[in-house]
Amino acid sequence: MSSSHDRPGADDRFDELEAELRALGETLHVSTPSPDATARAVRARLEAPRPKGALSRRPGLLPRLRLSPRKAVAAVMVFLAVLIGATPQGRAAVVSILRFAGVEIRVGEPGPLPTGVPSPLPSERRVTLDEARRAVAFPIAVPSALGDPADVRVADGGRVVTLLWPGLRLDEYDGTLNVVFRKDLGEPWPEDVPTIRGWWIQQPHEVSYVPKNGGPPSEDRVAGPTLIWQLGGVGLRLEGANREEAVRIANSTR
Amino acid sequence: MDDDEAITRALAGDLDAYEVLVARYSAAAHRTSALLGAGDEAEDVVQEAFVKAFRHLGSFRREAAFKPWLLRIVANETHNLTRSRGRRADLTVRLGQEREQDGPESPEGIVVAADGGARLLAAVRRLPDREREAVVCRYFLQLSEAETAEVLGVRLGTVKSRTSRGLRRLREEVDRELLP
Numbered sequence: 001m002s003s004s005h006d007r008p009g010a011d012d013r014f015d016e017l018e019a020e021l022r023a024l025g026e027t028l029h030v031s032t033p034s035p036d037a038t039a040r041a042v043r044a045r046l047e048a049p050r051p052k053g054a055l056s057r058r059p060g061l062l063p064r065l066r067l068s069p070r071k072a073v074a075a076v077m078v079f080l081a082v083l084i085g086a087t088p089q090g091r092a093a094v095v096s097i098l099r100f101a102g103v104e105i106r107v108g109e110p111g112p113l114p115t116g117v118p119s120p121l122p123s124e125r126r127v128t129l130d131e132a133r134r135a136v137a138f139p140i141a142v143p144s145a146l147g148d149p150a151d152v153r154v155a156d157g158g159r160v161v162t163l164l165w166p167g168l169r170l171d172e173y174d175g176t177l178n179v180v181f182r183k184d185l186g187e188p189w190p191e192d193v194p195t196i197r198g199w200w201i202q203q204p205h206e207v208s209y210v211p212k213n214g215g216p217p218s219e220d221r222v223a224g225p226t227l228i229w230q231l232g233g234v235g236l237r238l239e240g241a242n243r244e245e246a247v248r249i250a251n252s253t254r
Numbered sequence: 255m256d257d258d259e260a261i262t263r264a265l266a267g268d269l270d271a272y273e274v275l276v277a278r279y280s281a282a283a284h285r286t287s288a289l290l291g292a293g294d295e296a297e298d299v300v301q302e303a304f305v306k307a308f309r310h311l312g313s314f315r316r317e318a319a320f321k322p323w324l325l326r327i328v329a330n331e332t333h334n335l336t337r338s339r340g341r342r343a344d345l346t347v348r349l350g351q352e353r354e355q356d357g358p359e360s361p362e363g364i365v366v367a368a369d370g371g372a373r374l375l376a377a378v379r380r381l382p383d384r385e386r387e388a389v390v391c392r393y394f395l396q397l398s399e400a401e402t403a404e405v406l407g408v409r410l411g412t413v414k415s416r417t418s419r420g421l422r423r424l425r426e427e428v429d430r431e432l433l434p
């Protein structure tokens with residue numbers, strides 16, 4: 001392979017050397033773990049609670065995580081099936097209902113939290129912020145604390161706009177007439193946040209979407225801690241921030 | 255699911271969709287990290303790079319290609335690692351070990367097939383860092399000049415000049431070795 005180099009009269013072009021380097025590159029085998037194993041390990045890192053300070057750089061991480069996510073999901077599914085079998089009318093024991101800004105919050109004995117992949121809202125599509133502004137009847141507010149969203153979705157014929165930043169989700173919807181979202185949670189009650197006249201739900205809970213054309217709530221998923229408030233006639237729900245951040249973001253939303 | 259859809263879903267917190275992206279680019283990421291000098295810590299570097307990519311997905315320009323954006327994070331992570339422990343020494347040791355092994359497959363990484371290749375590889379290894387990185391990206395990873403610029407975080411002209419300086423140096427080295 002290398003003997004071609006000592007040919008006399010090599011000019012300033014490097015074609016031959018370049019070809020040789022490419023060929024050499026193809027003989028360099030880098031052993032890599034299977035893509036699936038990497039995907040699982042990355043997911044485990046993303047799902048792990050983030051400790052203060054750096055993540056450990058220990059080579060033993062991969063084997064240690066090997067049995068986690070999928071088996072855990074399977075275990076939860078079995079547990080869920082047992083629970084559903086045991087309490088067929090799981091949501092019947094609702095004790096209090098709070099209706100606010102297009103959200104109905106039922107506090108009582110919620111059913112088990114949904115599992116699996118959350119499905120998008122009905123007829124959800126990705127748009128630009130400008131397209132969203134043309135597509136919906138209410139003014140879309142963008143928190144100045146966050147800047148322009150990374151992604152914008154409009155769903156259910158312009159009834160809901162979802163603004164997304166990494167790790168943060170802000171749903172905006174016409175909050176004056178009907179229930180748009182329903183939330184089922186256990187104690188404690190949502191906390192009143194007087195400065196923004198909103199409610200803070202601190203615990204993970206089930207959120208479902210109540211379609212415009214009626215019908216049963218759909219698209220159940222688990223929501224993290226959520227702040228709900230209202231701006232004019234627009235209902236807003238912010239998910240993914242802690243209470244302090246959420247209130248700061250809400251205050252910056254005009 | 256194409257990259258764009260996977261990214262959209264991942265931005266909404268869908269980790270299943272992100273797993274698709276990770277699996278798709280896992281091999282390219284490992285190769286980049288290993289050849290840029292992470293050695294047997296490539297696995298850890300790659301996982302951490304994917305975690306960072308997920309957390310910074312919002313800063314990814316949607317009209318751009320995902321792969322070079324990701325590989326830039328991989329290259330940066332690799333760079334942080336090698337800088338923290340002294341890159342040159344480590345790379346020398348690794349390739350030196352590999353050259354002494356005759357087996358067809360080394361459990362921990364890079365295998366040099368042919369002797370001529372080993373000589374050229376040794377010359378690449380001796381290149382100054384910046385030229386070596388450009389040469390590795392362009393020829394070993396077979397990235398375009400534009401992709402290389404993005405991955406290394408430098409201008410296109412810089413890639414061109416570092417590559418041609420590296421090539422010139424390599425040719426001198428190899429020619430000198432082949433003199434009787």
